[in-house]
Amino acid sequence: MRIGSYHQVGELPLYILVSMPADAYWNPWIAQVRLYGTFALIALLSFLALAILAWQHFREQAANAALLTKQVARRTSELQKETAALEVLNRTGTALAGELEVDRIVQSVVDAGVHLAGAQVGAFFYSGDAEEADGYRLFAWPGASHDDFAGFPPGRSSKAFVPTLADGETIRSDDLTRDPRYDYNAPYGRMPPGPAPVRSYMAVPVISRTGESHGALLFGHRRRGIFTERAERLVKGLAAQAAIALDNGHLYQAAQHEIAERAQAQSQQTLLIRELHHRVKNTLATVQAVVGATARTASSIDEFYEAFVGRIISLANTHSLLTEAVWQTAPLREILEKELSPYNDGTGERIVLEGPAVELPSEAAVPIGMSIHELTTNAAKYGALSVSGGRVFVKWTTEPNADGIHLKLTWLERGGPTVELPKKQGFGSRLLHRVLATQLSAKVEMSFESEGLHASIEAVLKEAAFIRPSA
Template identity: 50%
Template sequence: MSNVLRARRDLARRQEIAPARAVVKLSGSVRDAAEYRRSADALHMAEERQRLAVEAGEMGTWFWDLTADELVFSPRAKALFGFPPEAEIDYQSFLERLHPDDRQDTHAAVQRCLDDGMDYDVEYRALRAGSGWRWLRARGSSDRDSAGKPIRMQGVVYDIDAHKTAIKKLTESEARFAALFRQTAVGIAVTDTAGRFVMVNPSFCEMLGRSEDELLCLSLRDVTHPDDMPESLERTQRLAGAGESFAMEKRYLRKDGAEVWVNVSVSTFEDATGERHVSVARDISERKHAENALREETRVLGILNRTGAMLAAELDLERLVQAVTDAGVELSGAEFGAFFYNTANDEGEPYTLYALSGAPREAFENFPLPRNSALFGPTFRGGGIVRSDDVLADPRYGRNKPYRGMPGGHLPVRSYLAVPVISRTGEVLGGLFFGHGRPGVFSERVERLIGGIAAQAAIAMDNAHLYRQAQEEIAQRSRVEEQLREAVERQTLLAHEFHHRLQNKLTIVQAVINAAARRAKTIEEFNAAVGHRIAALARTNTLLLQGGFEGALLEHILRVEFEAHQGGGNRIVCEGPTVMLPSELVVPLAMAVHELTTNAAKYGALSNSTGQVSLAWQSNAVGDERTLELNWIERGGPPVSVPAHRGFGSALLERVLASRQGASVETEFAPEGLRVRFKLALT
């Protein structure tokens, strides 16, 4: 711009002095004319180049003659500022077109250009009619006279509103990304192709228990579980350069060594420094723990079911105790377990090794059997369960001569668990002992499980002892003289009858346990579902014992069940004749009444203060066949509807009662109350 102005100024000066040179020689005039034409051509070419550049850039030009205080805008410049084409513009009207917040900065930039000769470069908002404020950028420079005084400014102005809008959107987008990156609940980490951390958000830091500075000095290899690293590395290598993504479940390691299960999605992108990998990790530890807990509960219930079935059927003492020891090792996670039979006398003679699991018998043959030491003694005296996270740190350990602890070469034991096996009579039959070479293996839950196994083992061992005694008595009676044969036969029949009745009881217990195991989600639910039903079975068994296992009166069964249920009172009305139930029907019917009473208290007529239960029965005889019909009717309780799923009680009724020959159960979910009709064959 300044070159064009200088060319115009020089041309004007030559035109002013041309008349004074009329006396020069012709040759000089010719030279002046040629020079003039060259200057004019150069000026024209410069103006044309400037015009093309300005038009190409959609720029407006401006010129400010400070001497005349004349401010000249090109048509494009006027349009950018919203001035009409015929407008006369001065510096003040120019400033008034600017946004109030931009006027001071713009004026300061003009002053710097005039005072210090600095290039004029400023961005401001100008008001344009119909389009509001728009961002413009002006650039220019100043010229000075020989004394250094500014005499003019000139430059260009152009629209940068779209650029400013794009920058604003980019800034807002980056701000949103930064907020999302730092505030999102999922962990986000950016790594280079070598796996080194480049960026991590606070959630990722919290997930791994490390600070941002710590993580930026590490790589994925440093925080990934060693077992998951091969798959993670292989999938990441396949990802490089492919522009795809993958997702996997893996474990991170926190600073404290704890494992964190995550579902991580990994993808690639490129920035100015090259390829980057971004990992989005969601903590799924809670879900994994729940899955593991469910698998563990399923495994435990499977062992308990298998062991319960074996204990119910097995009468061989050696196989029984070996199976219990094996189950204890499996349940507890012990490296080895043993059962020692209690044969110690008052002087503390050795106990007898009865069963061993998880270790060869040779591992004990070279060492003396345990004595009445501070650790072993309480178990054989029935003093309760002994559990130690580390026997080497236990004050009871190493107090007995001659070894003052474990002899050399003994199986390594740090975690220790000992549970007494106590008969129904209170006799300590022996003890279950479990060990592990690592400290802290046996938890309170394991202690409870093994305690339950020990209680079942005690019952089974009592039964096995009884069976063995019966068998020995039968064998002994078979060798006596002829006159004792009848007594031997009666004893044999008694033993078989006892075994038959015991099997029936255990079958019902098995049904209760299996039904509860299929529906219970936790061991606590399992215990709750089984506990009160076993108690009901025990009450019924007491009635049978009082009747010599010949049977029991129906009234007695009902009275025992209703008295055991709190809250029934006189709201349960019974009516019917005296009926003696045969022994095989006592337990199933008692269990059925127990389930109905419990259900009424939870959901039916006994769950409020106004409901009532009517229980009526009658005995019918057709020829030699006698049947019992019993009707259970509930009234006054909450409205009844057909349940969506069959409950535990319904399953038990079908499994235990309806499976009896000649028995039927009809259930009606009437709106006013539940109705159940039983038909049982008495002969």
């Protein structure tokens, strides 16, 4: 097959046919198309390869960006948690540094521990509590009620608490209900009856600088596997702060107790010095009066000696009772018993004492004691105690009033010699009337009845006389 064309020669009616084979016409085009097509195909394949590589790179970059975003978010969350934990630790540390009350220290530490550990409940077993049998008291449980822990065995009686309280170990359990190491005591089995208050469990000891245990921080959650190593690390740091704060609190309490004891001792010393000064002055005045009165009534040296020694012994006995008493008082009943017990018989019916327990202050004990001695001596020489069948009845009553305690003491003798009105007033009568009236503003009445002496003493104990109720 040929391809040709006619061409006119000038204006002549002459045409020339020019032709060529069809292959000669098309082959160059085909060769060019093949050449350019090859290059185009190669370029297209290269483009496709580059596009695929670019897509793969884009996907890798997108994945890396997503991973980086996720890591940044995780790191940001961790940083926020660490920042929050540091804020809690700093805030708690600041609070503990200025706190010296043990109860507030414990409450602050437990509250902070619940936040740091992510616990639902927290508690503190506090050592050194004398009210508990094992010396530990469950203290502060934010997030739970006391009833939630009612079934737990106390302190060292529970296997869950022994490693921490007794051995100072840190315990972390993902599920306390399935942990064979801390099986609960009978009859509760693994857990107390009812819903389990905790499954995740962590206990951290609080140890003082001397190595002694302050107790343990306990944390729990109803879900399993809550507490991590990070939580354990944070709570250990908190426990160290708590130990320092509790040490300081105990030192403060000990210092306050010592200051109070010293102040009390100083006050007691001042009181004793004032009391001693007052008592020595009164004693010397009493001795001087006894010497003068005894000398005026005695007819011989022997009589003077006997009367004077007896009165001094009575005075010494009263002072002995005052010295033995914690509050510098003397029991009225003991004063009477010391004077009258030597004259009692085997039946105990010769001397009858009846009245409530009364503690006489020193300014009342000395004159009343001397008066009882004089009444006893007079009864032994001339009255009911001078014969075997004589009896002495002493009765006293007390009644509070606006000025203090009104004391009325009655002395009654029966069964002795017939009593006659004395011709002159002896020392005993003068003591009863003058000394009691002067020192106590007492009212004294003496009736020399034929059946026996009847005397009564009424006085107001202006300073606090301690009156015990009758048994």
